[in-house]
Each structure stands twice: as C-alpha cells, then as structure tokens.
Amino acid sequence: MKSALIWTIQIILIPVLSPLFTGIIRKIKAGFQNRVGAKITQPYYDFWKLFQKDEVISQDASWVFKFAPYIIFAVTIMIGASVPLFTSIFSFNLLSDLLVVVYLIALATFFLALAGMDVGSPFGGFASSREMTMAALTEGGLISSLLALALAAHSTNLFSMVHSASSLSIISFPPVLLAFFAFLIAMLSETAHFPFDNPATHLELTMIHEAMILEYSGKRLALMEWAAANKFLIFLALGVNMFFPWGLTASSESTAILTALFLFLLKVLILCLLVAVLESSMAKFRFFRLPDLLLMSFILSVIAIILMI
C-alpha cells in the first residue's frame, strides 16, 4: 500500500510541480526587471484557461501535428516517473537508464520538430531546423556529463549513479563539479533558456521553441507548454540529484519520505534560483555563437571523464 502511494507520488510529482517552478523563474526574472510580476501559481491558471478554450487547427495539419502534444507530454511523464526524485526504492526500473532517458528526451524533440514543420509555416520550419541543430550539438555534452558519473558507478542506471556519487570523497568531487557545469550548459540549451533561447519572447525571428508551437492553441498548446515545464523540472531534478546526490531515501517511512521530499524541493529551488539569476544577467547569444558554448560543455565533460577514470 505504502509503496503504491510512493509510486503515485513519483509519477505525479513532476507534472504537478512543474508549472510552479516555471512561475518561480518568471517571478524572479520580474524582480530583476523591477516588475511585480504575476503570481508564482500563474502557469496553473494559464494551463487551466487553455484547457477551457476551443481550438483552431491549421487545415494543412496532419496526424503528426495533432498527436505530437500527447506523445511529447507522455514522454515527459515517463521520464519523470523514471528519474531519481526523492526516493531510491524504484532503482530496479528498466527505464531509469541514462541512455533511455537521454534518447526519450531526443524522441520528444524529434516530434516537436516534426510538429513545427507539419503545417508548412516557414517560421515553424526554421525553428525546427534550429532546434534540431541545437539538439544535435547538445547531445554530446549532455551524455558525456552524465557519463562521467556512469563511469564512476560502473553502471548507467541513474539510481546506481546517484548511490555511487553520494559515496564519493571530497577529493573526487571537483570532476563532478566540472560535469555539473557541462550539464548546466546542456540543460539551458535543452530547456530553451537564456542564452540559447528566450522562453518569453514573441518576436518570431529570434524564437526557437516558441516558433515551433506557434500554430497550437487550446488544449494542445496547454499540453505543449506543460510538457516544456515538465522537461525543465526533470532537468532540474537530474541536476540536483545526480551531481549533489544527498537526501534521497531508501526507506518507505512517512517521516523519511516527507524529509526527502522537502530536501528535493529545497535543492531544486536553489538550482531554479541559479537559472533565474543566469537568465536575468545575460543576453541571448547569436545563434552561430551557441556551438562554442556547447563545445565548452563537451570539453568540460571530457575533462571530468578523464579525471574520473
């Protein structure tokens, strides 16, 4: 019974909390811009509003456009249920593999790019092209940063990696920090944040993520936006739990679970603050300068791997 309850929390935690963290980022950014900003719960109201609305779909849309939001949202739910969040009870999960998680993220990106091109809008097409370029360049840094931990753990299972990283001594921690910085760069690229993309922009020529979902409205737009929020929280969770792996519980006691949940939220909030500060303190890079940053992420990961071996 208890384990069913913990399993349910594990599955719903990402979709339930993800809009909140999007709201927190927006609130902090508003603070930096001397604005009051909307409430941190505003994304919940936005999603609710979108689910209530009727839809306008392009007459040129095929089944790819219509089904992509469901597939992308489902992928984020699957990943959210597979990654280490607050408990290590479900370490036997076959989906909790580093490569499975990374390529499920790639699958969602693939469908997002297909949906962007499907209706034949030039903006959607160019955004898909940019997104696939970024995704191809980010993958190396993302996999290598996590591979540093996988090599230390001799396993690509995310839970084994967390367990191994938590038993590392202080001396072996600098490579983990290097890998974390590489992961942070890859995370900003994957989740469409500064300096890679502007999640709040409405200027078509600079958009990547937003231009791909330009044709969506109503419930499908809500699913797309919600999936993007889920993806952001998944990356935050991976960032804090893989590189700073303290606080996960192996016990199914209520107190231990609540403490682990509190610690998880605290860690994610700190990383969220870091992302918001980064977003507010730098400008968006030119598109063709971004590969340099992603190459830096890859080089940092390779150094981390060499130091780990």
Added chain:
Amino acid sequence: MAALAVLSLFFGLFSGTVAHLLSEVVHSLPVFNSTEAAFTANASLFKFNDNFASVSLPLIFVSLVSVTAAVFFLVHILTKSRKVRLGCTWDCGTHLTPRMEITATGFSRSIITVFRGILQPTQQYQIEYMDAEIRYFTKANRVRLEIKDMYSSYFYSPMQDLVAKISEYVKQIQGGNINIYVLYIFMILIALLLLVI
C-alpha cells in the same frame, strides 16, 4: 523512405532478437567459440554482462504507447465539449505559397554553417540584370550551393592517391623488361653468396 523508417522501427524494437540471432551465428564459428559475449540479448532485454547497462526496447515502446493513450483519453474526457475549428496557417499577413515552405536545403543550412570547416560548403551566385549597364534591377537570381562529398575527399580520394603512388613505384620495379628481371635475380644471387661467405 517509409520502408526505411519501418525497417529502423522494426530493428529498434526487435534489436534484442536480432542481436541474439547474430551472436548465435558468431558463436558457432570456431574462432569465437571460446570467447564470451559482452552482452546477453533476448526478445525483451538487452543487457551487458557486467551490469553496466540494460535496456528493454519493447518495454519502452509499450510504456510509451500506454502512457500516450492514457494522456489522450484523459484529455479527451476532460475537454470533450471544446470545439475544434479549421483555419489557415499563420501567414504574417501575406498569402502563403508552397515556395515559402522550408526545404531540405534550408533545414540543414544551420548545421552545415556550424560545421563549415569540415563540410566546406560553396556558394555560387549568378545574377541576370534587367539592364546589364545599370546593374540595379535584377531579372533572375540563381544560387548554387554545394557541399564536398566528405567520405570521398577525406577517405576514398587519399586512399586512391596512396594506391596510385604505390602502383607507380611498383611499376618502376616491375617494368616488364626481362633484362631487368635477370639483373634482379643476379643481384639476389650475389647477395645470397655474400651472406653465405
């Protein structure tokens, strides 16, 4: 294209079975009889022997299909009364034509620009003017984009050059002149004689 996509999906889903069949074939060869396979594969699981990684592609597929179906039906039930209207693709105030759609060239343009050092793309412009003297109003533009065949220029061509060079060298030794061959035999006999002494 569709056949290739279906094939890749098939080999992805049944990679365990395919790998299992291939490893059985390899194992039956006398050379690899004593070697232990690095992984174990069956229809449902692909696993490295030292527990480094394991993946179950049918499980991923079934999970993806079932979660997508669950999301679809849940959203469908919750938003049953919402209407769906067909409209035009957003055209920014102009009339969209097929020429405005992104092409494969346009799609791959950014990644080619990023890797221009390796791919070395070339552009050629040909402009036809309304009046060749004034050269202000253009009548027609022709752009030719080209990318070097990487495998040809970095792998096959150098290999071909190397083989040609070696052949040239061999040709000098093996010229078809019988007198030279007799000279070689004579020189080797002298060398052998010196070696024996």
